[in-house]
Amino acid sequence: MQIATWNVNSVNARLETVLAWLRLAEPDVVCLQEIKCIDEKFPAEAFECLGYNVAVHGQKTYNGVALLSKFPIEDVRRGLPGDESDEQARYIEGVIASSRPIRVGGLYLPNGNPIGTDKFAYKLAWMERLRRHAADLLKLDEAFVLAGDYNVIPEPEDADNPTGWLGDALFQPESRAAWRALKYLGLTEAQGEVGENPHAYTFWDYQAGAWQRDHGIRIDHLFCSPLAAERLTACVVHRDARAMEKPSDHVPVVATFTD
DNA sequence: ATGGTAGACCTTCTA
Numbered sequence: 001m002q003i004a005t006w007n008v009n010s011v012n013a014r015l016e017t018v019l020a021w022l023r024l025a026e027p028d029v030v031c032l033q034e035i036k037c038i039d040e041k042f043p044a045e046a047f048e049c050l051g052y053n054v055a056v057h058g059q060k061t062y063n064g065v066a067l068l069s070k071f072p073i074e075d076v077r078r079g080l081p082g083d084e085s086d087e088q089a090r091y092i093e094g095v096i097a098s099s100r101p102i103r104v105g106g107l108y109l110p111n112g113n114p115i116g117t118d119k120f121a122y123k124l125a126w127m128e129r130l131r132r133h134a135a136d137l138l139k140l141d142e143a144f145v146l147a148g149d150y151n152v153i154p155e156p157e158d159a160d161n162p163t164g165w166l167g168d169a170l171f172q173p174e175s176r177a178a179w180r181a182l183k184y185l186g187l188t189e190a191q192g193e194v195g196e197n198p199h200a201y202t203f204w205d206y207q208a209g210a211w212q213r214d215h216g217i218r219i220d221h222l223f224c225s226p227l228a229a230e231r232l233t234a235c236v237v238h239r240d241a242r243a244m245e246k247p248s249d250h251v252p253v254v255a256t257f258t259d
Numbered sequence: 260a261t262g263g264t265a266g267a268c269c270t271t272c273t274a
Contacts, residue, residue: 012267013265013266034266062267062272
């Protein structure tokens with residue numbers, strides 16, 4: 001069972017790129033972020049043609065997340081619990097009904113820039129809601145994965161030029177502490193646990209030749225519950241996807257679990 | 260200190 005996460009930066013602008021990668025990598029489950037469209041404009045048929053079931057939580061212009069799965073998707077939840085007034089589409093969860101079911105939450109954590117604004121406060125509040133939700137899921141004692149664009153650089157080693165990110169919401173002590181608080185619930189980060197370079201970058205800005213200069217950061221992560229971590233056998237960052245035609249600024253990260 | 264690029268969409272916002 002291969003579970004991928006990928007911020008595609010508009011699923012419609014990126015459709016041919018995304019389809020080409022899916023044909024190549026053939027993951028069983030994909031968490032997509034920044035689809036940047038409402039549900040009705042999501043190109044579901046194109047993914048169904050590749051054998052995927054689709055669950056979407058879309059939004060006009062910004063954000064938007066989706067789940068693709070070669071197995072049925074059950075018990076779908078749209079939106080992160082904890083704030084009924086939150087209208088941003090950044091979380092979708094479902095149970096993947098394979099031979100050994102696994103719950104998958106796909107998330108697009110708020111960027112939070114610039115710091116000192118309501119956007120940064122929203123980021124931290126969202127992270128606390130995510131921590132609480134993960135704590136609730138742990139009580140169910142089941143295999144689950146929380147995968148997505150966390151918009152957090154956990155450690156200096158996760159950036160080519162960490163000092164350049166000191167004033168950025170992605171590298172603030174508060175952001176990093178909230179990320180660790182999530183981890184310290186007892187979750188295992190897939191990358192680095194099973195062979196992959198633990199600090200391999202997952203994002204390179206479109207600007208200033210960041211990709212050509214390898215000015216990357218590691219901000220896309222998969223957190224595993226204890227029962228999922230027991231089944232984890234591999235985690236691969238698909239760096240090559242950044243060199244594709246019309247690339248996203250993020251690349252897919254794929255974790256493999258025993259069936 | 261600034262600008263560089265990309266996407267949605269209508270003019271500026273987000274990243």
